[in-house]
Amino acid sequence: MPQDSHHRPRARSRRSGTRFPGQPADRHHAHRRPAPGGRPQGAEPQGHRAAAADPAGHGPPTVSPASPQAAPSPAPLQVGQVVELEPHALAAGGDAVARYGGMAVFVPWVAPGDRIRARVTEVKPRYARAAAEAVLAPGPDRVSPACPLFARCGGCRLQHLSYPAQLAWKRRLVVDALERVGRLEAPPVAETLGMDPPWFYRNKAALPVRRLPGGRVAMGFFAPGTHTVVDLEEHGCAIQHPVIDQVAAALRRWLEEDPDGRATSTYDEERHQGLLRHLVVRVGLRTGEVLAGLVINGDGLPGEERLARHLQEQVPALAGVVKNLNRRRGNAILGPETVPIAGRPWIVDRLGGLEFRISLESFYQVNPVQAERLYQVALDYALAGREAGSAATGSNPGAAVAERDTAAGRPARDAGATGARRDPGTGDGGTAAGDRPFWLIDAYAGIGTLALLAAARLAAGTAGRGAAGSGYRVTAIEVVSEATADARVNAERNGLQGVEFITGAVEDVLPRLAAESQGGAGGGDGAAARGGRPDGILLDPPRKGCEPAALAACLELAPPRIVYVSCNPVTLARDLAVLCDTGSPAAPAVHGSGRRRGRRARYRLEAVQPVDMFPHTAHVECAALLVLEDG
Incomplete structure (x- = not known):
């Protein structure tokens, strides 16, 4: 695990016993700039809004000389009241949580174990919010923030917390969401993969x-x-x-x-x-x-x-x-x-060994170092037993991508540079005619990062085998046409075959592929009908998670494996509750039978790997492996 002191930017220390001055947020400060070494808001606490920053513009509280612990008052809290608190945990957005007279109090910029003096800023029937004025005794996980502007700028929430403590908290965040929201008992969540050094990573x-x-x-x-x-x-x-x-x-x-x-x-x-x-x-x-x-x-x-x-x-x-x-x-x-x-x-x-063209608008992970680790885990889950070796670029020129007739009301598939339509009698990725290729669907594909990394690994794993069924095909679905255009260029740039790109919303395209795979509406002439059900689906949705129609289509397609890459533990847990059929009230209703061979497809949560994509923020990404119970 990376240590917090490794290559850490130097921060100016503040004198013990002094207050942190309230200054305008855009005022210059006579602090030294951290030496090089090396953002979105988090989910809110269940039932509460995340604690707000001090409206006067105060920064994090300053460590003060210790004073005797004040006994909790049973009287109701009032706005403006000054209290002593000892937070015991962090809420989902990064605010510390303390108890006072049986009420939860949320305080930003404070670490668990700190003993603080705080002023109450808001009181609700079930919780309160407060702004810390001083740290009377620092907790074991508190460190000096590296950035002089910490708590004035909205980019970081956790620089006051040691990096090992950040990683442990992010794992607990995932576990709590899966248990509480998803009703998944004892979820198999690994330790968070941290970054070393966790600085200067945003591209x-x-x-x-x-x-x-x-x-x-x-x-x-x-x-x-x-x-x-x-x-x-x-x-x-x-x-x-x-x-x-x-x-x-x-x-x-x-x-x-x-x-x-x-x-x-x-x-x-x-x-x-x-x-x-x-x-x-x-x-x-x-x-x-x-x-x-x-x-x-x-x-x-x-x-x-x-x-x-x-x-x-x-x-x-x-x-x-x-x-x-x-x-x-x-x-x-x-x-x-x-x-x-x-x-x-x-x-x-x-x-991951591939080159990607990135325009101003392109979606591309802001931390490519950690993205490589996240994607490697996701593909290890999806391709287990299918390929050998690590990611490598393919050797065939051009991209084998398919065109599709939009006049029939089907999603548009963007052709490769040659504009050639695939021959239905020839398998993808070099498979001989009549062989069924390994089929992987990448939903929410963006500029093709995961889809192309998967194709590269499959190409490396099947190269030279020459055996029947050694081919592959990857279907990438993306709603933004400009991103699909970038993905097509990236496929050609890396000489990857066996990839097709579909422009359309996942909740529209996946149901159509499910119908095709069963020879229903959409036709037996579709690519899915030629390949049967997919061998795996990669889901990498935005923070809001998957639409119910997309989840229903996953159950219809019923691949042996589903890998869900998530940037929001709460929506991950909600969607896994659907796929694992846990009966959670948070799970949305899905329309359609979602049945295979006469019964509902049901998945088992096999593994979850959190990855710290955004050190010092309240965000965590993770990859979850789901295995079909009867598949």
């Missing part, structure tokens, strides 16, 4: 840009619960790639010093006025390539070509500069159109 940042009075520019992240920008100019960010700070610094210089830059207004969300909204930066961790995106409320920026040259001169790794046109109200960062200004509108990165 993407979307930084709001604000011009302050006097012309200075603030660029950074929003303070918790606000749209006040916390400026990163002096300190940078301890969890994002350092080159992102370099791009931000170059843009800041332009906006503050160049005549066209000084004439560029920044966006006011309330009035829907101003031009420059965000700077979005993407980094290829393995290749070093960088893409900068300028999100604007309009058609262009003053002197934008000179600006692009300025950025490329200041940051030589910049492969391209683009502008994204977002004229919409609201807080969506990217708009529908991206236009190149200089260089390429995409970068390349390597993951």
